[in-house]
Amino acid sequence: MRDALLSIGHHVGTSALEWLDGAAHLFAFPPDVPVLEVNTNRHVKPLAEFALAGSIAVREGAIGSRQAQISPVLMDYAWNALGNGSFLHELQLAMPVETYPMEIYAMFTRAGYRHPELEELLAHLGRLRAAHARELLPNRQLALTNSARLIGLEAHADEAELVGRTWLGNASEPWALDFATAYAMTHTVFHLSDWAGQPGRLPPAMVDYLGRWLPVWLDVYREAQQWDLVGELLMVDLCLPHPEFPADTWIAYATAQNEDGLMPFGSEAPPEGTEDAFRNYYHPTVVAAVAGTLLVSRGISTLTGATDSRETVGG
Amino acid sequence: MSRLDADPPPRLSYTTAVDALAASVVRAFRGADDTYRVSDHVGLLPDRRAELAALRVLGVDALAPYLVRGRPVLADDLAVFDEVTTVFPSDSTRVTTSVVRRLRHWFLEEVLTDLTGAGKGSAYPRSADQLAPNEGTPWQPWSVFMAQVSTMALPGWVTPVHLAASRRTEDLARGAARALLRGDPYTAARLGRWLALQPDVPPELGLTGLLEHVDLLGSRDPRTQLEVAVAQHLLEVGRS
Numbered sequence: 327m328r329d330a331l332l333s334i335g336h337h338v339g340t341s342a343l344e345w346l347d348g349a350a351h352l353f354a355f356p357p358d359v360p361v362l363e364v365n366t367n368r369h370v371k372p373l374a375e376f377a378l379a380g381s382i383a384v385r386e387g388a389i390g391s392r393q394a395q396i397s398p399v400l401m402d403y404a405w406n407a408l409g410n411g412s413f414l415h416e417l418q419l420a421m422p423v424e425t426y427p428m429e430i431y432a433m434f435t436r437a438g439y440r441h442p443e444l445e446e447l448l449a450h451l452g453r454l455r456a457a458h459a460r461e462l463l464p465n466r467q468l469a470l471t472n473s474a475r476l477i478g479l480e481a482h483a484d485e486a487e488l489v490g491r492t493w494l495g496n497a498s499e500p501w502a503l504d505f506a507t508a509y510a511m512t513h514t515v516f517h518l519s520d521w522a523g524q525p526g527r528l529p530p531a532m533v534d535y536l537g538r539w540l541p542v543w544l545d546v547y548r549e550a551q552q553w554d555l556v557g558e559l560l561m562v563d564l565c566l567p568h569p570e571f572p573a574d575t576w577i578a579y580a581t582a583q584n585e586d587g588l589m590p591f592g593s594e595a596p597p598e599g600t601e602d603a604f605r606n607y608y609h610p611t612v613v614a615a616v617a618g619t620l621l622v623s624r625g626i627s628t629l630t631g632a633t634d635s636r637e638t639v640g641g
Numbered sequence: 642m643s644r645l646d647a648d649p650p651p652r653l654s655y656t657t658a659v660d661a662l663a664a665s666v667v668r669a670f671r672g673a674d675d676t677y678r679v680s681d682h683v684g685l686l687p688d689r690r691a692e693l694a695a696l697r698v699l700g701v702d703a704l705a706p707y708l709v710r711g712r713p714v715l716a717d718d719l720a721v722f723d724e725v726t727t728v729f730p731s732d733s734t735r736v737t738t739s740v741v742r743r744l745r746h747w748f749l750e751e752v753l754t755d756l757t758g759a760g761k762g763s764a765y766p767r768s769a770d771q772l773a774p775n776e777g778t779p780w781q782p783w784s785v786f787m788a789q790v791s792t793m794a795l796p797g798w799v800t801p802v803h804l805a806a807s808r809r810t811e812d813l814a815r816g817a818a819r820a821l822l823r824g825d826p827y828t829a830a831r832l833g834r835w836l837a838l839q840p841d842v843p844p845e846l847g848l849t850g851l852l853e854h855v856d857l858l859g860s861r862d863p864r865t866q867l868e869v870a871v872a873q874h875l876l877e878v879g880r881s
Contacts, residue, residue, distance in 0.1 A: 499847040501821035501829075501854075538843060542815050545781060546822045 339618020345587030411441030432473035468517035658695035663863035670870035784816020791831035830868035
């Protein structure tokens with residue numbers, strides 16, 4: 327079964343990365359947009375997620391020759407699209423409390439890219455009182471503490487206190503959940519564990535809680551064919567110190583993926599053609615790329631019985 | 642106007658009778674009615690057959706106020722059930738009868754025997770033992786089965802079903818959370834009733850809050866309310 331799972335992860339991840347590669351030109355926002363007119367959701371978010379998928383594939387190393395080949399190319403492409411980081415620097419100068427420049431930059435540092443001026447600016451902004459009083463949801467603030475850690479900056483919040491204010495950190499009633507809260511819950515896990523890079527950072531009580539209730543949410547959202555959320559929930563499993571690798575759900579998830587690698591959001595069929603599908607479907611496809619990549623890398627360490635060094639990191 | 646036009650279809654009058662009986666049981670549990678008697682529920686409606694059908698459908702649940710609240714049972718109450726089983730005989734010997742129906746019928750006979758003080762009833766049905774979901778059944782279908790036999794979720798019984806419930810508390814809890822997320826408060830209430838008997842319910846499920854929640858969701862459904870009323874009573878008794 328594990329062999330079959332590895333091949334599922336390989337297929338889901340590689341074909342999603344290939345779709346992203348083919349759609350790369352759609353992720354780059356027009357170079358003539360003035361910094362102050364940049365629309366975060368329209369211009370920045372797609373590229374940020376694109377870089378996330380690439381950076382996780384680079385971090386996890388050669389999980390497949392095709393992936394190892396594509397992912398550095400994707401990262402180079404995205405870094406270039408950001409003026410080798412200078413665009414992020416300009417954006418951050420113009421918008422001192424905007425958090426996206428730091429979050430996006432952190433993904434590139436994961437793959438070894440650096441921009442010293444931006445780092446100097448981020449360190450300066452971190453010393454402002456404003457950095458300690460961000461009007462953000464706790465799971466979003468965890469994205470910032472993780473980014474700061476990746477870049478090597480001082481974190482500006484008490485992470486344990488932030489966790490205690492999340493839906494998940496409160497061990498909330500598992501049935502008091504809706505779509506938006508489910509996404510908030512998955513991101514609490516992603517940021518705390520740095521996208522499965524450091525499972526040991528999840529508090530033991532949270533690991534127990536997820537072990538008990540994650541199967542329920544996987545069951546319910548798989549039945550509802552909410553593939554984007556199913557992909558994120560499967561990733562939550564891969565962020566645990568000892569993933570369950572739920573085979574049935576992985577098979578259903580892989581079956582939902584289009585042949586060209588595009589992952590549908592829900593049960594509705596995506597439009598034909600990359601350009602038309604891009605706006606609504608790049609996100610689930612990024613999720614598929616990351617989920618597939620992590621299934622292979624975490625699956626290999628479990629399959630080969632190799633001591634997964636990440637289990638003890640920070641734990 | 643023909644007779645056909647005048648009479649509501651039997652299914653409709655049966656449903657009405659079942660809901661009326663369930664609402665009475667709920668009142669008996671919630672203290673609004675200290676005079677609950679099974680025998681009072683036959684002969685009120687013009688359709689006696691529907692009233693008997695309601696007793697057949699609710700089965701042991703119609704007796705729950707005696708069993709759980711310790712109300713004295715009278716001969717009239719038990720005699721009514723003789724009429725029920727005569728009009729609606731058990732189909733347990735048929736191969737096609739589901740294990741849920743077999744178990745519910747067997748348990749009703751056990752309870753009636755117990756209440757008459759006639760000693761032990763019939764043996765646990767072998768067919769149920771073979772057909773009921775076993776230990777290896779995934780938690781989803783297993784919890785749905787347990788919900789369907791929630792009438793057995795009463796204290797003081799040790800059957801294979803009760804033992805399975807106490808061994809798989811976590812799966813009962815998963816099933817209850819799943820049912821609520823799927824918009825099925827009735828199933829959640831029935832699993833909540835099994836959970837109310839267990840000492841090791843995962844605290845994060847928030848059983849008390851879950852029961853309140855399904856009670857509010859099912860405020861127009863007496864059968865959901867019946868399950869909640871029994872469960873809340875069991876929790877209260879368990880705490881004292």
